[in-house]
Structures are given as C-alpha cells and as structure tokens.
Amino acid sequence: xxxxxxxxxxxxxxxxxxxxxxxxxxxxxxxxxxxxxxxxxxxxxxxxxxxxxxxxxxxxxxxxxxxxxxxxxxxxxxxxxxxxxxxxxxxxxxxxxxxxxxxxxxxxxxxxxxxxxxxxxxxxxxxxxxxxxxxxxxxxxxxxxxxxxxxxxxxxxxxxxxxx
Amino acid sequence: xxxxxxxxxxxxxxxxxxxxxxxxxxxxxxxxxxxxxxxxxxxxxxxxxxxxxxxxxxxxxxxxxxxxxxxxxxxxxxxxxxxxxxxxxxxxxxxxxxxxxxxxxxxxxxxxxxxxxxxxxxxxxxxxxx
Numbered sequence: 146x147x148x149x150x151x152x153x154x155x156x157x158x159x160x161x162x163x164x165x166x167x168x169x170x171x172x173x174x175x176x177x178x179x180x181x182x183x184x185x186x187x188x189x190x191x192x193x194x195x196x197x198x199x200x201x202x203x204x205x206x207x208x209x210x211x212x213x214x215x216x217x218x219x220x221x222x223x224x225x226x227x228x229x230x231x232x233x234x235x236x237x238x239x240x241x242x243x244x245x246x247x248x249x250x251x252x253x254x255x256x257x258x259x260x261x262x263x264x265x266x267x268x269x270x271x272x273x274x275x276x277x278x279x280x281x282x283x284x285x286x287x288x289x290x291x292x293x294x295x296x297x298x299x300x301x302x303x304x305x306x307x308x309x
Numbered sequence: 310x311x312x313x314x315x316x317x318x319x320x321x322x323x324x325x326x327x328x329x330x331x332x333x334x335x336x337x338x339x340x341x342x343x344x345x346x347x348x349x350x351x352x353x354x355x356x357x358x359x360x361x362x363x364x365x366x367x368x369x370x371x372x373x374x375x376x377x378x379x380x381x382x383x384x385x386x387x388x389x390x391x392x393x394x395x396x397x398x399x400x401x402x403x404x405x406x407x408x409x410x411x412x413x414x415x416x417x418x419x420x421x422x423x424x425x426x427x428x429x430x431x432x433x434x435x436x437x438x439x
Contacts, residue, residue: 155348160318160377191384195376249348259346 154246165286174217178210211236227267311411312368313339371399394420402430
C-alpha cells in the first residue's frame with residue numbers, strides 16, 4: 146500500500162501539506178479525492194500549480210480513489226470533508242489511520258481543537274469510523290503534537306484550552 | 310486613495326502593516342487578513358467583503374506566497390473581480406513602494422512597479438557595491 150498519509154483538510158493542497166507533510170514523508174504523489182475538483186478543470190490547475198514539479202498530482206472522485214490502485218512510492222491521499230472520507234470507506238476503502246489536518250468552522254460545527262470543528266453529522270460519521278477500528282489523529286503539521294480524536298468524540302466535549 | 314488588502318498566514322499581514330507604519334509613518338486604507346482558523350469559503354468571503362466595502366474604490370491585493378491557501382482564496386477573488394490586481398510574494402519593500410506610489414502612479418502601472426521594487430530588494434549584500 147503506497148499511501149503514507151490519509152488526511153482530511155478543507156484546504157486540500159496548500160503550504161502545510163506541501164512544505165510540511167509531503168516533504169517529511171518524501172511523498173512522490175498527492176491524490177485529491179474530491180468529486181467537485183475532479184470535474185473542474187480550473188480548480189485542478191489551481192491545485193496543480195501549488196505543487197513543485199517533482200511531486201505528481203492526481204484528481205479522482207471519492208469513489209475512484211476508494212477503488213483504484215494508487216500509483217506511487219509514497220502517496221498522500223486528501224479528502225476535503227468527513228463526509229467524503231466516510232464515502233470512501235462506504236465505497237470499499239479501508240485506512241488504519243487518518244490524519245485530521247484542518248476542518249475549520251462550517252455551519253453547525255463546534256470547536257474540538259483550534260483547527261478541528263465538527264458538526265453533529267461529522268461526529269456520527271467519525272464515530273462510525275472509530276467503530277470500524279480507524280485511528281483518527283488530529284495534527285496540522287508534522288512537528289506538532291498528535292491528538293487522538295476518539296476520546297473527544299466519545300465525550301462530545303472540547304479539549305481544554307492550552308493543550309496544543 | 311488606492312486601498313491595500315494584505316492576506317497572509319499567521320500574523321505576517323498585521324505585522325507588515327504595523328512595521329510599515331514605523332518606517333513610513335501612519336497611514337490608512339490597508340487591511341490585514343490572516344487565514345488562521347478560517348475555512349477556504351470563510352477566508353474568501355472575508356476578502357470579498359473588504360473589496361465590496363470599498364464601494365468602487367480601487368485596491369491592490371497582496372498575498373504571502375503562490376500556492377498556499379491564502380493565494381487560492383485570492384485567485385478565486387480574481388475570477389469574480391478581474392479588475393482587482395493580486396500580487397504574490399509580498400515583502401516590506403513592496404508594501405512601502407505601494408504606500409509611496411499609490412496616489413501618484415497610474416493604477417494600471419502600480420502592480421508592475423510594486424513587483425519591480427520587490428524583485429530589486431532581494432540581493433546579496435556586498436559592501437563593495439553600496
């Protein structure tokens with residue numbers, strides 16, 4: 146399995162991903178699993194222009210990303226939302242661990258960590274993944290502490306401030 | 310007056326504006342925007358609402374670097390507002406050039422002059438060539 150990192154990040158490809166994760170993981174490919182971007186030539190060009198030439202970028206629908214063999218030695222697989230990640234599991238994918246890298250405020254969402262806001266729907270989908278044995282690790286960039294989201298999902302609360 | 314909107318990661322935009330005031334003296338019409346804690350739609354909307362609040366007054370948007378989430382938001386703005394120039398790679402000399410020239414240089418030449426100043430400001434310092 147060439148996937149080095151599965152990440153949820155509402156910004157998809159940006160500085161933290163390219164300069165932080167892809168560099169540290171020596172990634173040779175980024176796969177964006179997103180139906181909208183896969184079907185939008187302009188957005189594909191926008192994100193492709195964010196990536197240095199030695200990194201390959203692919204844009205797949207969520208379903209394609211779940212079903213296709215991903216090519217590369219070290220692949221970073223990106224989802225924009227909890228719903229998309231869950232959709233990949235529903236389409237047959239399984240990942241042992243998922244990095245929750247950035248889910249900023251969206252309607253109905255409450256703060257769990259400064260870079261993680263979850264709605265009730267997000268919570269129930271993530272709990273379903275935890276029940277399937279998935280480790281959900283919140284971490285924005287490689288040097289920062291990794292926070293296990295499971296207890297925060299179960300207790301429904303916000304992590305005490307000052308911890309990250 | 311031409312307004313400036315500076316969009317960056319962290320506190321860079323705010324500090325660029327504050328630091329420019331220490332060099333140039335007090336000025337108005339520059340808006341500092343951070344992407345900290347904001348989703349792409351929220352950041353895009355914040356920049357858009359500043360542009361709308363200018364009510365037709367012209368502005369130049371500065372962004373820290375090509376390819377980041379700040380630049381993505383500004384690129385989206387450019388689709389809706391092709392009349393707004395967006396300059397990436399902002400540094401202090403560029404902001405100072407903008408302040409110095411915004412009221413005198415024709416608007417269509419302003420982005421080019423800012424970029425020239427930014428490029429010229431990046432050099433190996435050589436005591437023999439001062």
